[in-house]
Amino acid sequence: MSAFNCILVANRGEIACRILRTVRDLGYRSVAVYSAADGDSRHLQLADESLCIGPAQVNQSYLNIPAIIDAAKRTGADAIHPGYGFLSENAEFAEACAQANICFIGPSVNAIRLMGSKRLSKIAMLAAGVPCIPGYEGAAQDDDTLSSQAQAIGYPVMIKASAGGGGRGMRLVSEPSELLPQLRSARSEALAAFGSDELILEKALLRPRHVEVQVFGDQQGNLVHLGERDCSVQRRHQKVIEEAPCPVMTTELRQRMCEAALKAAASVDYCGAGTVEFMLDERGSFYFLEMNTRLQVEHPVTEMLTGVDLVAWQIRVAQGQTLPLQQAQIALQGHAIEVRLYAEDATRGFLPQTGQIRCWQPADLPGVRIDHGLQQGQTISPFYDPLLAKLIAHGNCREAARLKLIRALEQSVLLGVVANQRFLINLLHSTAFTSGEATTALVTELFAADPSLLPQRPSSNELAIAAALLYQHSAQRFTMAGWSNSASLPSRYLLEHAGEVYAVYISQKAPATPGLLQACVDDQRLELKLPDLDQPQCWIELEAVRYPLAYRVDGDQLWLKGDNGSLALRNVSQRPANTAQSSDSGNLYAPMDGAIVSILASEGEQVCRGQLLMVMEAMKMEHQLKAGCDGVIASVAVSAGQQVRHRQRLVEISP
Structure with missing residues (x-):
């Protein structure tokens, strides 16, 4: 096959940005596609051209095969890279590309169809002599x-x-x-x-390790592996932390497992990037789980360990070229660990989060790579997976990589949307992970009581800083409006967080010193020196210690980088006293933007606390919505299939 001229990336978010980077580096022209909900996405800025392929719903956009093929034809793209998810393992899409004389950058239709079925692939692996559960x-x-x-x-x-x-x-x-x-x-x-x-x-294997092998094949029949990845730290069978090499891997076990992975790939004449996944038990026995016929989310771990650009390899073999390295030339150096940054609230059962990105400043550290598709002002919608970014650290040993990754999470700033930063940091600090003993049971059995999973009261320091910032912005508005005096002192601020209201008193330090304030929180007095808001890098001084400051203010809403990640506070100081506290009663509200899948209760029905009332779909997952109290259904305000907004009332319950 002749060399490509233009490659269309049929995906979105961080993986679209990552693929476009290699496409650009290799000198190809690039095309991005997007839905109506993604018009402000970063991947559009990285492509030479971009086309809208439909509404926000995935079946009308990113899963719309005719629209994507039409976009390729209109822009002259002669190859399509599907990324992961969406159509990446869709045999019909690969066939449609072939019929349109467009190269699908991936394996053969037969391999996709067989390995895309857990049922059929398991039958084939048993026939090929690969151990199965x-x-x-x-x-x-x-x-x-x-x-x-x-x-x-x-x-x-x-x-x-x-x-x-x-x-x-x-x-x-x-x-x-x-x-x-x-x-x-x-x-x-x-x-x-x-x-x-x-x-x-x-x-069910209750406490196994999840270990996978990266394989790669070309059209000439060459097959190699690039080592294994341990993906044992999971929540609801979704990978959270991936690392390579596997902490308990031995030379003999690696040889047996990688040989089994190559046997699985060879049985379907595999070409391109693929991953053979295994479950590894405590006795060292392993069993075939599935084969992913695409690039994995966690592929950067292997890239940092081997120095190989797997996307460049995919493009190379799709054009009929041979693999650039033979097995003996592939070396694994050091250790790499990746975490997935999700828009989800770990303190509320990992509920997916939506909203606008107010600030995104990824850490810039040696040995750390951050793959993301974020930019300031972008809206995180309910229509897609909540994955925001991947942070990957490489070191000469596992401990070096672990410490770098913790630092990268602590230094990265994300404001406007709640994410799982603190949960990831605490996981990386946990004894089970640090010792290399983590299994798929880590999160559910050993981490259930971790503070990152429980609602956290803002600290006195955070409340003091928030009130001081709101005071400073108030004083700035007075000045800009032409008033000669600043906001009055002393001032009382009522700050609302997660339905709770906290009082903070701000006064001038005595004797009066310009820029110095005193905050009183729960009878604790804290001295603050206000930041210079005109400086590009903000610092605040609290009790004589300087801290870097990351925050955003919009009206009465303040987002602050706190001890546990993004902290959202609302200034409710002007509300009447009797409305400052939340009064939601037992009614059922939408916990996020999404769509109602089914309604399991009707008007007039008597229900009890904890009873399932509705099922809601958001960010590609189903969520059960239950009654918050005993009572009678007074009204049901929505219908099945309806799109709803965060905090929209769904059911009225009369106690």
Whole structure:
């Protein structure tokens, strides 16, 4: 095949930005596509051209095959890189590209179709002699068959969407009474996410390691591996931390596992980047889990360990060129760890978050790479996965990489949207991770009581700084309006955070010293020196110690980089006293922007606290909404399929 002239990237967010970087570096012309919700996204600025391919909903934009093929034709793109997710493992899309004489930068249609089905791929791997977890991968999908098969396998069992990934359509079932409800839930989520509700069952391995092998093939039949990655730290079967090499890997185990991965790839004549995933038990036995026929989210870990640009390799082999390195030439050096920065609130059950990015300043540290698709002013919508960025650190040993990554998380500033920074930092500090003993059970069994998962009261220091900043901005507005006097002192500020209101008193330090204030929080007195807001780098002095300051103020709303990440505070000082506290009663409100999937209660029905009332879909996941009190449904304000906004009232409950 001749060299490409123009490559269209059929994706969004951080992976689109990452691919576009290599496309540009290799000298190709590039095209980005976007939905109506992504008109302010960073990846559009990195491409030579961009086209809108439809509305915000993924099935009308990023999953719209005719629209993407049409965009490639209109811009003269002769190749399409699908990234990960969306259409990256869609055989019909690869076929459509071939029919349009456009190169699909990925494996063959046959490999995608086979490995895209957990059921069919497991049958093929058993035939190829690759070790697999005992389970059921038959064609019969009725409840009776699955129930009898689960009984034969023995509980606990794992339900998995055959076409799935990212933890969607996956359920752990501990006893027979749980099976049917979990089957219904898994089918529903799988159908919405992947267009197929086909399931498989497997014997549940409760405390395994999740270890995967990066493989790469070319059209000449050459196959190599680039070592393994340990992806054991997960939440709801979604990877949170990935590292390489695996902390418990031995030379003998690596050889056996990588040989099995190459055997799996060879059985389907694999070409391009692929990942063979295994479960590794405490005895050192491993079992085939699935093969991802695309670039992985965690591919930067391997790139930092090997010095290889995997996207450049993908483009190279798609043009018919041979792999640039043979197996003996691939060396693993040092240690690399990656974390995923998500727009989610760990203190509220990891509820996805939406909003506008008020400030984004990724850390700039040696040995640290940050892949992201963010820019200031961008809106994080409810339509897509909540992944915001990936932070990857490389060091000459595991401990060096771990410390660098913690520092990068602490120094990166994200304001406007709640993210999981503190959760990631605490995970990296945990004894289980530090010792290299983390399994897939780490988050659920050993981390459940971590402070990052519990609502945190703003510290006295944070409240004092917030009140001082609001005072300074108030004084600045007086000056700009032509008043000769500043905001009056002493001043009382009522600051609302997560429904709670905190009082802070600001006064001039006696004797009066320009720029010096005193804050009183819960009978604690703190001395502050206000920052110079005209300077590009803001610092504030608190109790004679200088701190770098990252914040944004918009009206009565203030976002502050605090001890636990982004802290959102609202100035409610002007509210009437009897309305300063929240009074939501037992009514049900939307916890985020999203769409109502189903309604399970009707007007006049008597309900009890904790009863499931609705199922809501946001950021590609289903969320159960439950009653907050005992009572009677007075009204249901929404219907199934309706898009709703954060804090919109859904159900009125009369206690």
